[in-house]
Amino acid sequence: MRVGPPLLGLLAVSLAARPLLPAWRSSREVLAPPGTAHPLGTNAIGQDIALGLLHATPNTLLVGLAAAALATGVALAAAGLAATAPPTLRAAILRLVDALQVLPAMLVLLFVAAFAQPGLAGLILLLGLTSWHEDVRLALALIRREAGRENVHFARSMGASWSHCLRRHVLPAIRPALAALYVQNIRQVTLRGAGLAFLGLTDPRLPSWGSMMQEAMDHLYTPAWSWLLLPPALALTLFLLVLLALAETAPDKDAAA
Numbered sequence: 402m403r404v405g406p407p408l409l410g411l412l413a414v415s416l417a418a419r420p421l422l423p424a425w426r427s428s429r430e431v432l433a434p435p436g437t438a439h440p441l442g443t444n445a446i447g448q449d450i451a452l453g454l455l456h457a458t459p460n461t462l463l464v465g466l467a468a469a470a471l472a473t474g475v476a477l478a479a480a481g482l483a484a485t486a487p488p489t490l491r492a493a494i495l496r497l498v499d500a501l502q503v504l505p506a507m508l509v510l511l512f513v514a515a516f517a518q519p520g521l522a523g524l525i526l527l528l529g530l531t532s533w534h535e536d537v538r539l540a541l542a543l544i545r546r547e548a549g550r551e552n553v554h555f556a557r558s559m560g561a562s563w564s565h566c567l568r569r570h571v572l573p574a575i576r577p578a579l580a581a582l583y584v585q586n587i588r589q590v591t592l593r594g595a596g597l598a599f600l601g602l603t604d605p606r607l608p609s610w611g612s613m614m615q616e617a618m619d620h621l622y623t624p625a626w627s628w629l630l631l632p633p634a635l636a637l638t639l640f641l642l643v644l645l646a647l648a649e650t651a652p653d654k655d656a657a658a
Contacts, residue, residue, distance in 0.1 A: 408647070411462060416459045418455070422456060425448055428448070430443050431444075434624070435628055441454070441628055441632050442629070445620070451632070454610070454636055457613060458636070460607060460609050461595070461609050461611075462640070464591070464594045467525045468586075468594070472528070472529045472535075472590065473586055475529070476582075477540050479494055479498070479540075480540035481567055483537070484545055484567075495537075506532060510527060511602065520603070524607075528593055532586060532589060547570065552570055592641075595610055598610075598611025599612070610634075610636050613633035616629055617630035
């Protein structure tokens with residue numbers, strides 16, 4: 402499942418284009434409806450909605466891709482350690498995972514974000530470090546399945562270390578499953594990050610699709626809600642649909658290759 406290049410390409414394009422964008426400044430055209438001057442209208446302080454979407458896109462994509470990579474990497478490291486560790490350490494790792502799964506991740510996010518109001522880097526760390534435990538047992542099952550195959554037993558009998566076997570035999574075999582986990586984590590952390598921004602629990606100076614939707618809440622009973630809420634909501638929906646399309650089409654491309 403080759404989902405990395407399209408997503409990284411989309412992120413690279415959005416990051417490269419951001420310095421070329423005009424500054425997202427306020428103006429006197431407050432809550433102006435969509436028109437020739439402002440194709441998607443303006444918000445309560447006169448900022449152009451279309452320009453705001455362009456400024457918010459790289460932040461939203463970077464949070465989703467980086468936090469999901471962090472969560473998947475930590476889960477894989479914990480699973481690899483549990484698979485090769487002595488029984489006592491393996492049991493301790495799994496008990497830690499069980500304890501973390503008892504705590505609802507969203508409640509932990511709300512509690513920490515309410516005090517910290519994280520910026521870009523803080524939000525990536527917060528989302529990644531509160532999501533990794535959900536994939537450990539699945540990653541452990543995949544690693545143990547591949548570690549029981551004949552090629553791994555043969556490599557071990559020839560003196561290969563566990564780290565060598567994991568790197569050369571196990572990880573290449575489970576790469577498609579890890580890619581599926583990564584896409585699932587991108588969807589999850591993107592929605593959680595948008596939810597935190599929607600609730601006003603992230604740095605207010607960080608433009609994102611979630612924070613743009615939050616601005617629409619004060620205008621739900623005015624016509625302005627449509628051009629304040631719908632553009633960022635549709636952008637978030639489109640990104641999630643792109644993820645689903647990549648996840649569905651990538652296995653067929655790999656099989657054809």
